[in-house]
Structure formats: C-alpha cells, structure tokens
Amino acid sequence: MNTPMLGNEPDAYWRAAALLEQIVLVRPLPARNEYFGCGVAGAYLRASGKAVDEAFE
Template identity: 75%
Template sequence: MRWPLRTRRRDQHGRAPGAEPALRLEYLRDALAERTPDAYWRAAALLEQIILLRPLPVRSELFAYGVAAAYLEASGERVDTAYEPWRDLSRDIQALRLTVYDVADRLRSWRVTGPPD
C-alpha cells in the first residue's frame, strides 16, 4: 500500500507544487499577526478554564478572578477590579452562557484608561 502523501507530484527539487518556502513563511507571518490573541483573550481563556475545571476544593471562582486580574495587570492592561462584575461573569461562565470570545469582550469592556492609582 502506498501512502497518499507519497503519491503527490513533486517538482525537480522534490517539493510539492505551491510549497515555496518564502511564500509559506510570509503567509504564516500574516496569519499569525492577524490571529495573535491579545492579553484579554488569554486572560479570558485562563479565567474560563479555572472556573470550569475547579482546581481548588473551594473558591475556585475567587482564585480565577485574582489570577485573571493579575495576568492582565502583568500584561500591561488595566481593568476594573470591582468584584461584583467579575462575580456575574463567573456565574455566566459556570452556566455555559458565554464563549471565551464573549468573556474576552466583556473583559475589554472593563478596560480602565489613565494613569495608575
């Protein structure tokens, strides 16, 4: 039995058609630039996973809030850290009403501008 990958046509250098290395690198660079997750998306993914997986016996939601807020702060982003909106977000995540993209949008909406306190 021949493997399907070995049956593809190759050019004189043994490469598959359309596999120019420079073009592939340029395509990958552009794709990564457009799809690189920002700090809010990464914090949202972290927050969602901690809340849903419940790594601690108690208060995983509070731990997730602290970790996500600290992650955003370490990334140079500032958000409103009042607990009530985070609590509501936590409840929505637990009820599976939000995707990670919705969580990231909500975190972005809490962005604080101006000099640090």
C-alpha cells in the same frame, strides 16, 4: 472585530478570559474557584501591562 481568528494572536484580554474559564471549570481548588480565577485573571492582565476595567458589571 472581537473574535480571535486563526493566524492572529489573541490579545491579553482574550487570554485572561480563557485562563479564567479554565480555572473556574477545571476546579483546581476544592472551593472558591471563582475568586481564585478572578484574581489570577486580573493579575495576568496587570502583568501583561493592561488595565482592569472594574466599572463594567
């Protein structure tokens, strides 16, 4: 199952995706939020010990 459920801890990929969405939507920077968000989400995954699959489009 791919969807996080109540009572289950979401994995690092779900947490990174949620972080990316908030950075892009909340707009902490005046410009280039997408680049900043992708960089932060990738760094979060690497800090969590997970790999970033760059082959996915």
